[in-house]
Amino acid sequence: MKFLDEADIEVWAGNGGNGCKSFRREKFIPRGGPDGGDGGRGGHVIARADEGLHTLMDVQYRHHFRAGRGEHGRGKQQYGAAGEEVLILLPVGTLVRDAVTGGLLADLTRHGQQAIVARGGRGGRGNMHFVTSTHQAPEESEPGGAGEHRRCRLELKLLADVGLIGLPNAGKSTLLAAISKARPKIADYPFTTTVPNLGVVRLGTERTFTVADIPGLIAGAHLGAGLGIQFLRHIERTRVLLHLIDAADPSQPDPLAAYRAVRDELGAFDSALLNRAELVVLTKQDLPEAAEAVHACAAAFRAEGREVFPISAATHGGLSPLLEAVWKHLS
Ligand SMILES: Nc1nc2c(ncn2[C@@H]2O[C@H](COP(=O)(O)OP(=O)(O)OP(=O)(O)O)[C@@H](O)[C@H]2O)c(=O)[nH]1
Ligand SMILES: [Mg+2]
CATH class of the missing domain: 2.70.210.12 (GTP1/OBG domain)
Incomplete structure (x- = not known):
């Protein structure tokens, strides 16, 4: 559809x-x-x-x-x-x-x-x-x-509690599939996701929230690069953003610079998004190169005042501390 x-x-x-x-x-x-x-x-x-x-x-x-x-x-x-x-x-x-x-x-x-x-x-x-x-x-x-x-x-504008942002291939759709029943398309090429996906996360019976997965952002998206920034409207009404980073992405030797590039695009769309609660999620921790990169990288993000969550959507490692932290921000 x-x-x-x-x-x-x-x-x-x-x-x-x-x-x-x-x-x-x-x-x-x-x-x-x-x-x-x-x-x-x-x-x-x-x-x-x-x-x-x-x-x-x-x-x-x-x-x-x-x-x-x-x-x-x-x-x-x-x-x-x-x-x-x-x-x-x-x-x-x-x-x-x-x-x-x-x-x-x-x-x-x-x-x-x-x-x-x-x-x-x-x-x-x-x-x-x-x-x-x-x-x-x-x-x-x-x-x-x-x-x-x-x-x-x-x-x-989708009404989701949580928005997933990050570069293409960061692992956004894979995370959504791991934490909800949504089945977005996943692949190892950029811009796999071309339209937003919504999923419902259930933490036990009482605690549920909705998550929106949107197309990846790249530097210059506000000028039309990649799929542009118009999809950011779907996370305008979210309360928490998860900023996904693949710390071992060979095309991004400096994860902090990549992080800032995505933030610049958020700000170009709506500066209010820069003040939204945001958790940094370091993905693909089952891969040795990603696990290796995590130490230096996590320290750099903590120095920026960010909470950092290393996860593997593939093994589900680290997902439950992440979801608990999200819930804390929502409630
Ligand atoms: N080993 C491993 N691979 C992962 C993990 N998460 C994602 N990947 C792989 O990374 C690639 C990109 O994943 P996607 O979930 O499609 O990435 P995305 O951020 O949604 O990408 P776009 O939709 O293109 O913006 C795929 O080949 C996934 O299988 C993980 O936890 N472990
Ligand atoms: Mg995707």
Whole structure:
């Protein structure tokens, strides 16, 4: 399934129905009063979060949404029915913005949460509402109001507690597979991961958290190098970052410099990410060259004030101290 985290849609709420101009006409009542009812309100366009959806793919195929117009009012004081509403189902984590002003219309963070993204026009009042003591036979009635019409920009940000960051091949997807039931693609070439993956970690029955694995970052990603930095939006709402480093990566003789290069890209995307709790994870400790590199490397990171966790996703060595530390930061 293609992962789609941005989409544009166009929405039209319904117009309100017109108010009615009518006078009561009955046998034996020669001059009945005004009895024109109000028009119905136009239907709203409503966005609702649904946990069954994980991408914006559905709205890419169907991107025009029109709600129904309100019925016109009728004589004998009959009100028009409200127009039919339109419901747009979106994944939890979707932000809806006005595409022109950029204004936030909805931030759907919980299943079932909903918001009106285009408001139906109000129904016009019928002439029965315009009677006063000196104005007994009002001819006036109102037209219905126009429904809102706008283009919306949808943006999906995964709602994960923990984000995995690091250079390509650092072992992010392998870690996710070792600690959750997620089965991301893993391979020994860079940029294996091209779309985010989510996994749920269960520490016993009570303690669970979600982890997002995103594509690897390289120096210059904010200028478009590699897969760019746009995927960082999926870790914007995380509370803890795990920064994975393969200390024996032959293409990165200086792990601390590699670490700083990734941090620079984080900062270029959003400087708030630099203040997020971050644990340094030294990966692939089952490999002798990685285990050998760990001592010097860990000391350098500790000197930077970082907590360091050597792990092997292959043997599961070091995973439980790491997950306990993550939990401590989350709770
Ligand atoms: N021996 C060993 N190999 C590992 C370990 N973790 C990852 N690897 C290997 O390292 C390579 C890269 O692993 P991935 O998990 O795909 O790395 P990634 O960080 O997700 O890479 P991208 O998706 O390309 O950014 C694969 O060949 C993995 O098998 C480990 O704990 N031990
Ligand atoms: Mg990967």
